[in-house]
Amino acid sequence: MTDSQSGVASAGTGHGEIASALAAVREQIAQAARDAGRKPETVTLVAVSKFHPLEAVEAALAAGQRVFGENRVQEAMSKFPQLRERYPDLRLHLIGGLQTNKARDAVRIADMIESLDRAPLSxxxxxxxxxEGRLPDLLIEVNTGDEPQKFGVPREEADAFIRASVARFGSKLRGLMCIPPAGEDPCPHFRFLTALADEHGLSVRSMGMSADFPQAIAEGATLVRVGTAIFGHRPAGLAGT
Structure with a gap:
């Protein structure tokens, strides 16, 4: 999918451009769901606002978006508490690798943590x-490509970690997440994650980003994480982070 096909806007995207891009992405999600014989409402869009300013999030909120994804706890804390006062139905997902020393802040601010991947973090x-007297919903991140530089539970350890996590967290353990290796066909990774979730009776599959979310939907995604196609490219200086 090219930038023009996915509705990608350039850096510095304004309110109107974000609203238009959101509408384009929502229609692509709906069409991909219909093509897969699914109802569009079975797929939730997570608008990934990492590295984009508060104003960009406000523009998406004004356009009706309510579910957002952030990589870094500190950045999320700088944006979202003030927005919740005006948008109480806002939902925040933390989608980046989570350090154990950030766990309390993450629990305090997030509605879902998508990157559970090891016992010390549990x-x-x-x-x-x-x-804090609360626990967000949780997804286990599976390193479907067994890439050493990435977060996530290795494939061969996934079954045992899922069983242990269900025992510890019960219904708060909602499903699985993955990020396929760059440059590979993502579909085998999406199919693996869906089969693994089905095997363990987990209903949530977070997979697919700006370049491949239609394929992810065809393979069973219930959450798709889309940033660039909504907000444009990351601000200068952050592209490699």
Whole structure:
């Protein structure tokens, strides 16, 4: 999918451009769902606002978007508490690798954490939940390509980690997430994640980004994480982060 096909806007995207891009992405999601014999409402758009300013999030909110994804806890804390006062139905997903020392802040601010991937993080999240009196919904990130530089549970360890996490978190463990290797056909990775989720009775599959979300929907995605196609490219100086 090219930038023009996906509705990608340039850096510095304004309110009107964000609204138009959102409309284009929503229509592509709906069409991909229909093509797969699914109802469009079975797929939720997570607008990935990482590295984009508060004003960009406000533009998306004004256009009706309510579910957002951020990589960094500190950046999320700088944007979203003030927005919740005006938009109480806003939902925030933390989608980046999470350090254990950020667990309490993550539990405090997030509605869903998509990057559970190791036992020490499980421990930290449980301690934080006790301290905060709340626990967000959780997804396990699976490293479907077994890439050493990436977060996520390796394939061969995924079954055991999922079972242990269901035992620890119960219904708060909602599903799985993956980021396929760049430059590879993502569909085998999407199919693996869907089959793994089905095997464990988990209903949420977070997979697919700006370049491949239609394929992810065809393979069973229930959440798609789209940033560039809505907000434009990352601001200068952050493209490699």
């Amino acid at each position: 421990d930290a999240l449980l301690r934080a939940a006790d301290q």
